[in-house]
Amino acid sequence: MSAGLAFTFLGTGAPPVSLRRAGPSHLVEAGGCKLLIDCGSGVSQRLVASGHRGADIDLLIVTHEHSDHLVDFYQLVISSWHQGRNRPWRVLAPAPALANLRDQYEAFARERHLRIAFEQRPDASGLDIVFEELQEGPVAGLQGLSVTAFLVDHKPVEPAFGLTLSDGTSRIVFSGDTRLTPTLEQAAEHCDLLVSEVYVESQMPVVAGVRTAATVAAVKSYHMTPQVVGDLARRSGAKALAITHIVPPAADTALVAEEIRASGYAGPLIIGEDLMRLEWPKRLLRWNGATIGL
Numbered sequence: 001m002s003a004g005l006a007f008t009f010l011g012t013g014a015p016p017v018s019l020r021r022a023g024p025s026h027l028v029e030a031g032g033c034k035l036l037i038d039c040g041s042g043v044s045q046r047l048v049a050s051g052h053r054g055a056d057i058d059l060l061i062v063t064h065e066h067s068d069h070l071v072d073f074y075q076l077v078i079s080s081w082h083q084g085r086n087r088p089w090r091v092l093a094p095a096p097a098l099a100n101l102r103d104q105y106e107a108f109a110r111e112r113h114l115r116i117a118f119e120q121r122p123d124a125s126g127l128d129i130v131f132e133e134l135q136e137g138p139v140a141g142l143q144g145l146s147v148t149a150f151l152v153d154h155k156p157v158e159p160a161f162g163l164t165l166s167d168g169t170s171r172i173v174f175s176g177d178t179r180l181t182p183t184l185e186q187a188a189e190h191c192d193l194l195v196s197e198v199y200v201e202s203q204m205p206v207v208a209g210v211r212t213a214a215t216v217a218a219v220k221s222y223h224m225t226p227q228v229v230g231d232l233a234r235r236s237g238a239k240a241l242a243i244t245h246i247v248p249p250a251a252d253t254a255l256v257a258e259e260i261r262a263s264g265y266a267g268p269l270i271i272g273e274d275l276m277r278l279e280w281p282k283r284l285l286r287w288n289g290a291t292i293g294l
Contacts, residue, residue, distance in 0.1 A: 005030045005145075005167040005280045007195065009244055009272040010046035011038075015068045018249035022046050022274055023068045026174070026195070026244070030167035031144010036060045037163065037174065038069040044079040050275050054080030055126070059142065061134060061149075062093035062101065063176040064160035070097055074104045077127060078115075085126030090141075092134040094159045105129055134161060150187050152178035154222050162187060170280035173238075177245065179222050180232060188236035192280050195272075196232070197245035199223030200256055204248060223247065226256050230263030240268040240294060242278060268294045 006029040013021030023040020027050065036043075036057045047054055054076050062070050070093070077089060093101055116124045139147040146166040154160035154177045162176040164187050173187045175196040188194050201220050206213050224232070226243075233241040243256065253271040260269060270278065276287040283294040 004282060005165065005170045005172060006277060007165075007172055007193070007242075007280075008050050008052075008277045009242075009274055010050060011040045011042055012244045012246055012272040012274055012276075013040070013068075013249040014245055014247045015066075016247075016249055020274070021246065021249040023071065024245050027052060028145065028165050028172070030165075033142050033145040034058050035142070035145060035147065035165075038062055039073050039076050040068050040070070041072050043072045044076050046274060050277070053083045055083035055085035058090070059139070060089060060091045061139070061147070061161075061163065062091070062097045063134075063163070064094060064154055064157050065097040065100060066154075066157055066177065069177075070100060070104075073101050074108055077105070077129070078112075081121070081124075081126040086123040088125055088128035088130050090130045090132065092132045092139065094134050094161065096157075096159075098131055098133055101129075102131060136161075150183045152176050152184055153181040154178050157222075164191075172280065175224075177223065180224055180228050185232065185236060188232060188238055190237045191239070193240045193242060193278065194233050194236065194238040195242045195244055196229045197223060197247075198226055198229055198243050198256065199247045200251040200259070201225050202255070202259065203251045219247070226259035227263045230260035230265040233260075233267065234263060234265040238267065240270070240283070241265060242270040242272055244272040246272070270294075 008027040010025040011022030013023055022042030024038045025040045025043040026037040028035040034057050148164040149161045152160050152162045162184055163174040165172040170192045172193045173191040177197050199220055204216050278285055285292040
């Protein structure tokens with residue numbers, strides 16, 4: 001990997017099923033270190049499609065307990081073992097999410113033991129997990145990549161975390177799932193790239209049998225609209241803004257961009273797509289064979 005900080009959108013979706021957008025998951029690379037943020041539906045396939053393998057991940061961070069961020073955990077573990085992973089997983093998550101991940105792992109204990117005994121692969125250590133509770137502050141034990149977790153506000157799901165990511169030269173701030181909160185505003189100050197979730201209220205109409213007006217209001221209350229995200233980027237002085245965790249996944253991205261621009265944010269704007277890769281400090285966007293300078 002070239003020097004610098006790379007951020008790959010593996011899954012830019014949310015709970016609704018989408019052929020275009022897999023579940024929330026992102027890959028960060030710096031100094032030879034590979035960090036996986038969340039493990040939503042389809043993460044193993046998206047890793048391979050991006051030219052990577054679960055077998056090579058140094059650390060998995062799950063930002064909060066919601067199912068779309070952790071549902072493919074066990075599949076990730078098994079698929080990585082089939083790729084030849086020969087070292088235990090290191091997994092950081094807040095306590096409620098950690099309990100869910102442990103439960104997933106234990107639910108498949110019999111299946112796992114059958115695989116180990118019957119398949120006779122050369123090394124079973126890739127199926128071992130070191131679970132650690134994610135807390136505020138720096139994440140230790142990474143070479144070439146600095147990661148700091150900060151609390152965000154996604155109540156009633158708590159705790160939930162955003163992340164600051166740096167290679168010592170460039171700084172990316174990842175919002176996690178959250179409503180606008182002072183900790184995110186502080187972290188985003190003058191960052192090189194702000195990667196933010198978005199809730200596109202204008203494209204979430206009431207649908208009988210699917211969502212009521214109360215549903216729309218409730219989901220909006222713990223996310224950020226395009227206008228809020230754009231205003232955050234503008235006020236914080238973020239040098240670039242990228243959008244992920246797009247709710248709904250089928251949102252018209254041109255309209256999302258218009259709503260963000262209406263906030264007054266005029267800097268580089270990327271509406272994320274699965275398998276899109278951003279590189280700093282080169283300020284390159286690579287996707288589907290194209291390379292674009294930002």
